[in-house]
Amino acid sequence: MEPLMLALGWIGLYAPLALGAVGSMIGCARAGGAACGALLEVESGYGRFIGVAAMPSSQTIYGIVVTMALRRELTVDNSAGIFGLGLLAGIAMLYGAIAQGDACAVSINASKSKPEVFGISLAPAALVEGFCVFAFVFALVLSAGIPK
Amino acid sequence: MAADTSYITLIASLPYLPPFEKAERVPITRLKLEQRLNMLVHEHAVQLAKAEALVTWRMSLAKPKNDAEMVARYRVLLQAVNHPVLREFIAFRIDQQTVLAALRMRKAGQDVTTFEPIAHASRWAGFIISHWEDADFKLSFMYPWLPEARTLLEANDARGLDRLLMTTVWQQLSRISDSNSFGFEAVFAFVFKWDILQAWFARNPSQATNRFQEMIKEVRNEH
Numbered sequence: 001m002e003p004l005m006l007a008l009g010w011i012g013l014y015a016p017l018a019l020g021a022v023g024s025m026i027g028c029a030r031a032g033g034a035a036c037g038a039l040l041e042v043e044s045g046y047g048r049f050i051g052v053a054a055m056p057s058s059q060t061i062y063g064i065v066v067t068m069a070l071r072r073e074l075t076v077d078n079s080a081g082i083f084g085l086g087l088l089a090g091i092a093m094l095y096g097a098i099a100q101g102d103a104c105a106v107s108i109n110a111s112k113s114k115p116e117v118f119g120i121s122l123a124p125a126a127l128v129e130g131f132c133v134f135a136f137v138f139a140l141v142l143s144a145g146i147p148k
Numbered sequence: 149m150a151a152d153t154s155y156i157t158l159i160a161s162l163p164y165l166p167p168f169e170k171a172e173r174v175p176i177t178r179l180k181l182e183q184r185l186n187m188l189v190h191e192h193a194v195q196l197a198k199a200e201a202l203v204t205w206r207m208s209l210a211k212p213k214n215d216a217e218m219v220a221r222y223r224v225l226l227q228a229v230n231h232p233v234l235r236e237f238i239a240f241r242i243d244q245q246t247v248l249a250a251l252r253m254r255k256a257g258q259d260v261t262t263f264e265p266i267a268h269a270s271r272w273a274g275f276i277i278s279h280w281e282d283a284d285f286k287l288s289f290m291y292p293w294l295p296e297a298r299t300l301l302e303a304n305d306a307r308g309l310d311r312l313l314m315t316t317v318w319q320q321l322s323r324i325s326d327s328n329s330f331g332f333e334a335v336f337a338f339v340f341k342w343d344i345l346q347a348w349f350a351r352n353p354s355q356a357t358n359r360f361q362e363m364i365k366e367v368r369n370e371h
Binding site for chain 2: 036037104106114126
């Protein structure tokens with residue numbers, strides 16, 4: 001039983017970073033694909049499209065911080081808590097990054113034809129970011145309750 | 149948004165198509181469109197080409213000898229298209245064309261037996277034949293545009309009828325595009341909308357003249 005618990009603890013410890021990174025890869029690839037397509041169509045403003053395409057990378061940073069906050073000597077007592085917290089935070093980051101990538105792609109597609117909507121079209125991506133921040137902050141708060 | 153996002157780059161590289169009646173020009177040339185469509189996977193490219201041969205506004209197929217040959221062509225080409233949404237769109241257009249053919253034949257005083265050879269292309273064949281004497285073949289519940297189309301046809305308003313049919317297809321394509329904004333659906337919806345836009349300009353001599361004069365001005369300014 002003890003090795004299994006410790007294995008789950010390790011999974012939970014690394015999950016926020018790993019899942020966040022996977023989400024960022026997919027999200028950035030989708031938004032980046034849209035940015036590359038838009039570059040073929042527009043004559044200027046290339047930089048802002050590429051900048052928007054990088055938005056889904058923040059989930060990896062949140063994942064790194066949560067992993068560091070969860071980092072401690074793994075025991076049977078704290079492994080279950082680390083597993084639960086880490087895995088759920090990781091899933092939130094994973095899905096958040098993918099959803100943000102899609103929102104960024106839509107924003108890029110809309111603003112390439114109508115540059116004046118560039119700012120407002122980023123609102124859905126910003127909302128997704130907000131939910132990721134909630135998941136991130138509360139993962140940090142709750143990690144303080146896991147035994148050292 | 150659907151999970152299939154393999155065409156994000158392709159969709160993002162296509163310009164915005166304004167509603168065809170408000171457009172001042174076709175925003176992308178066929179050559180450029182073809183270049184962008186090179187991003188399609190082979191299977192989708194083949195299916196799109198077959199669908200274009202079937203239901204573009206100006207069909208690229210050589211003119212068939214008779215109606216029966218036309219229906220046979222439809223059937224052969226339709227078998228080669230297996231994308232469900234594209235098939236559904238083709239069926240929608242074929243139904244639309246069949247209903248119009250029935251209206252035209254009836255207006256010309258032709259009998260239902262004349263219509264029967266072409267009827268089998270459509271899902272509503274039996275229904276139209278059964279209700280040949282009814283003003284809208286009792287299909288207006290299915291096609292709300294049908295009474296207006298009949299009125300325009302009877303008034304010999306070809307341009308008005310074109311506008312109505314194009315609007316109907318345009319709206320259908322917008323719905324298809326919205327169902328998967330970064331998938332194959334959005335790509336073929338763009339291509340068929342572009343086709344409508346192109347056909348609209350081709351039938352509008354004043355806009356064509358304006359465009360020609362604009363091009364002359366552009367050339368003069370450049371040289």
